[in-house]
Amino acid sequence: METITTRRTVRQYSERAIEQELLNELLSNAARTQTMGNLQLYSVVVTRSAEGKAALAPAHFNQPMVQSAPVVLTICADFRRTTAWAECRKGTPGYDNLLSFMNAATDALLYTQTFCNLAEEAGLGLCFLGTTIYQPQAIIEALHLPQLVFPVATLTVGWPAEEPPLSERLPLESFVHEECYHDPTPSDIDRFYKEKEALPVNREFVRINNKETLAQVFTDIRYTKRDNEALSQGLLEALQHQGFLK
Amino acid sequence: METITTRRTVRQYSERAIEQELLNELLSNAARTQTMGNLQLYSVVVTRSAEGKAALAPAHFNQPMVQSAPVVLTICADFRRTTAWAECRKGTPGYDNLLSFMNAATDALLYTQTFCNLAEEAGLGLCFLGTTIYQPQAIIEALHLPQLVFPVATLTVGWPAEEPPLSERLPLESFVHEECYHDPTPSDIDRFYKEKEALPVNREFVRINNKETLAQVFTDIRYTKRDNEALSQGLLEALQHQGFLK
Numbered sequence: 186m187e188t189i190t191t192r193r194t195v196r197q198y199s200e201r202a203i204e205q206e207l208l209n210e211l212l213s214n215a216a217r218t219q220t221m222g223n224l225q226l227y228s229v230v231v232t233r234s235a236e237g238k239a240a241l242a243p244a245h246f247n248q249p250m251v252q253s254a255p256v257v258l259t260i261c262a263d264f265r266r267t268t269a270w271a272e273c274r275k276g277t278p279g280y281d282n283l284l285s286f287m288n289a290a291t292d293a294l295l296y297t298q299t300f301c302n303l304a305e306e307a308g309l310g311l312c313f314l315g316t317t318i319y320q321p322q323a324i325i326e327a328l329h330l331p332q333l334v335f336p337v338a339t340l341t342v343g344w345p346a347e348e349p350p351l352s353e354r355l356p357l358e359s360f361v362h363e364e365c366y367h368d369p370t371p372s373d374i375d376r377f378y379k380e381k382e383a384l385p386v387n388r389e390f391v392r393i394n395n396k397e398t399l400a401q402v403f404t405d406i407r408y409t410k411r412d413n414e415a416l417s418q419g420l421l422e423a424l425q426h427q428g429f430l431k
Numbered sequence: 432m433e434t435i436t437t438r439r440t441v442r443q444y445s446e447r448a449i450e451q452e453l454l455n456e457l458l459s460n461a462a463r464t465q466t467m468g469n470l471q472l473y474s475v476v477v478t479r480s481a482e483g484k485a486a487l488a489p490a491h492f493n494q495p496m497v498q499s500a501p502v503v504l505t506i507c508a509d510f511r512r513t514t515a516w517a518e519c520r521k522g523t524p525g526y527d528n529l530l531s532f533m534n535a536a537t538d539a540l541l542y543t544q545t546f547c548n549l550a551e552e553a554g555l556g557l558c559f560l561g562t563t564i565y566q567p568q569a570i571i572e573a574l575h576l577p578q579l580v581f582p583v584a585t586l587t588v589g590w591p592a593e594e595p596p597l598s599e600r601l602p603l604e605s606f607v608h609e610e611c612y613h614d615p616t617p618s619d620i621d622r623f624y625k626e627k628e629a630l631p632v633n634r635e636f637v638r639i640n641n642k643e644t645l646a647q648v649f650t651d652i653r654y655t656k657r658d659n660e661a662l663s664q665g666l667l668e669a670l671q672h673q674g675f676l677k
Contacts, residue, residue: 186432186548186549186552189460189461189463189464189545189549190460190463192463194465209603209607212603212607213603214435214436215435216600216601216603216606217435217436217438217600218435218544218547219440219547219557219559221561221654222649222653222654223598223599223600224649225600225601225605225606227606228606228607228608228612229606229607229608230608230609230610230611230612231607231608231609231610232610233609233610234610237610237611261612263606265614265615266605266606266615266620266623267646267649269614269615269617269620270620270623270624270646271646271647271649271650273617273620273621273646274644274645274646274647275643275644275646275647276644276646276647276649276650276651277647277650277651277655277656278650278656279650279654279655279656279657279659279660280654280656280659282659282660282663283663283666283667284564284565284659284660284662284663284666285654285659285663287536287564287666288561288564290533290536290540291540291561291564291583291584294536294537294540294541294544295540295543295544295547295559297541297544298464298540298541298543298544298545298548299435299544299548301464301465301541301545302432302544302545302548303432303435306432311465313465313541315467315534315537318530318533318534318537319530327611328608328611328612329611329612330612331612331614334612337537338537352469353469354462354463354469354471355462355471357455357458357459357462359471359512360462360471360473360474360475360509360512361455361458361474361475361477362474362475362476362477362574363476363477363479364476364477364478364479364480364483365476365483365573365574365575366474366476366507366574366575366576366577366580368511368515368577369511369512369515371515371519374512374515374516374519375519377512377516378516397521398520398521398522399520400516400517400519400520400521400522401517401520401521401522401523403468403470403513403517403522404517404522404523404524404525405522405523407468408467408468408525408526408531409523409525410523410524410525410526411525413525413526413528413530413531414525414528414530416530417528417529417530417531420529420530420533421529
């Protein structure tokens with residue numbers, strides 16, 4: 186898995202198709218990931234058709250990868266199949282609640298990341314779309330997701346047609362805590378973010394956004410309080426709609 | 432990453448310690464995983480001390496791995512560090528909401544799974560403790576987690592001292608859907624679960640639990656509606672307490 190140290194998000198893909206056999210092998214091997222009670226509380230919707238991609242695109246703010254990638258995968262937290270199983274077998278399922286959503290979302294995200302590790306090792310390029318939980322209701326409708334199924338991750342997948350620069354990461358000490366959590370002091374913050382803030386690419390990012398600091402680009406433009414609060418409301422309503430907050 | 436096809440959850444560990452250097456390399460390489468806006472919305476609390484493990488054990492229903500593993504990792508959704516950064520840089524952070532919790536939990540879980548894949552490839556054995564979100568408040572207190580930090584995964588890690596049998600998985604067609612979700616019919620359910628239900632280990636599991644079907648062991652004993660609803664309430668209160676539902 187040496188590819189992990191050189192991986193980058195890939196948003197441009199070649200014309201080459203992804204063979205069904207390869208995709209199935211990756212999807213199948215990823216399922217070796219640990220899962221709660223071995224219940225596999227996830228499902229994957231594979232979108233290859235142009236119409237399917239066009240239907241998903243608006244939910245992802247029309248980011249071009251959704252329509253240009255050969256394959257789009259929507260990975261869902263799924264208690265529907267397990268509930269259907271229980272109903273067919275005289276069980277009394279009780280998974281219409283927040284804990285069960287989080288259990289299934291956990292299963293789905295762990296599965297997603299093993300798929301990413303395997304796919305990147307096989308030479309594929311991926312983009313993880315964080316927009317999946319921004320407008321979940323639109324995805325639910327596009328993919329006909331029933332009750333107790335909720336989209337938590339989207340991957341656009343293809344053979345890479347670009348090799349963007351490696352993005353920076355914070356030093357280990359900024360996110361690893363020994364024995365208990367150590368709340369960062371202002372001088373810790375200076376030390377953790379110094380290199381990141383000094384990078385030419387990030388200084389340019391601040392400049393073109395007309396901001397004074399890099400942090401402001403994130404808090405005041407990209408991920409604002411107002412947007413987060415509005416999207417939280419939509420997320421809550423979609424969770425209710427899918428039956429996870431009974 | 433061939434280890435993925437032969438991995439199993441490991442709950443018994445040898446006396447051999449995990450070298451700090453190896454652990455740091457794995458924790459550092461796992462951070463190459465994609466992350467929202469490159470913000471790395473996670474933190475890892477490393478517990479090596481006997482006292483630290485003893486403090487965590489009750490939150491995990493005293494499962495013996497917590498105290499017998501050389502290392503316990505608690506991976507947290509973390510908007511605290513990013514918020515502290517913004518506060519030091521004239522930003523206006525707004526991450527005290529459900530969407531931000533899910534964004535950070537997603538980052539944390541993807542990071543967790545790359546760590547698992549790397550650690551297993553290095554020969555380590557792991558157990559993922561789903562109990563992390565069952566009594567989060569107890570973990571929050573044991574690890575002194577501040578506002579906007581929430582535990583989402585726990586791993587017990589060590590050199591394997593057992594090789595349990597490989598656990599079964601459902602067939603690919605049960606969790607992969609082409610173009611849109613296909614709600615399983617009772618005959619689909621029969622086909623998907625036939626092999627699983629026929630396995631001697633699962634038949635024995637039904638017998639010792641005095642149940643008629645395998646599904647009933649899960650719905651009526653292991654993951655009951657009553658427990659799920661009570662734990663959902665605790666999860667909601669802990670999310671409020673950590674400031675994610677303002």
